[in-house]
């Protein structure tokens with residue numbers, strides 16, 4: 068297949084937990100994507116990018132080989148891949164804030180776990196043998212890693228292994244199988260990756276443009292817009308409470324001398340902690356209305 072050098076190629080999970088969320092992010096970044104569920108590839112209607120829909124396990128390979136310039140994949144899949152390759156063929160450009168899960172060691176309910184040394188000489192079933200092996204080696208624990216492709220939660224019941232090491236998000240699957248999480252091997256979320264293969268200027272510019280759009284989308288998601296009314300005396304105390312905010316806009320309120328409207332964009336982590344305090348300080352209380360957008 069001839070590679071079209073005037074377009075970039077983005078590897079996305081075809082069908083699974085990350086596929087819709089990955090497409091949503093690209094749509095929010097302004098790409099028109101009209102591919103159906105069964106398509107293997109799609110052309111963005113209004114941006115020089117082709118999307119390749121593949122198994123998530125293939126995404127690190129495609130990007131490292133340079134077949135796709137960009138990709139979206141879970142850190143769990145990415146790090147397992149990286150541990151098996153001699154050279155890192157990709158860079159992580161952004162954490163995307165979805166697909167969160169943890170790779171955890173889990174034990175049957177009845178078993179006591181008193182730290183990683185409890186794993187010594189035990190059998191542990193996993194689909195992530197390299198990440199698990201690194202976890203054990205870092206702690207100088209010798210244990211047997213039993214590799215499974217799926218249904219890892221069944222291993223203790225089938226007496227294939229005593230422990231398992233698998234992805235957990237809500238914990239419901241572990242619970243349903245009489246298991247409980249006892250240790251964490253890796254915390255994971257979806258990330259945007261770029262090949263380390265050199266790009267020609269044209270495709271580098273396209274990739275940079277998309278990255279800056281994605282950065283914009285992520286920044287908006289992490290921000291909250293605060294609007295409140297305050298008296299003149301309260302203004303300096305209120306602006307001091309907004310450390311994560313851009314310079315707030317302060318506007319006089321028509322017909323209410325000495326009172327102002329304060330508008331500020333605030334980082335989400337600051338927002339929730341600050342909200343209560345703001346409510347206490349804006350004056351008069353009846354007109355203080357911190358709100359979010």
Ligand code: PRT
Pocket residue numbers: 080081082083084085121122123124140141142143144166167168233234235236237238239240241255256257
């Ligand atoms: O077909 P393909 O190979 O592309 O997909 P896949 O079946 O390998 O992957 P998929 O779609 O299941 O998951 C894609 C990615 O989503 C993973 O690589 C993770 O980065 C991320 N992710 C987030 C999860 C979970 N949460 C998750 N809970 N991947 C899998 N699970 C599974 C887990 O393995 C276990 O079986 O969900 C079960 C546990 O869920 P809870 O909620 O009961 O704890």
Ligand code: ZN
Pocket residue numbers: 122123124
């Ligand atoms: Zn997979």
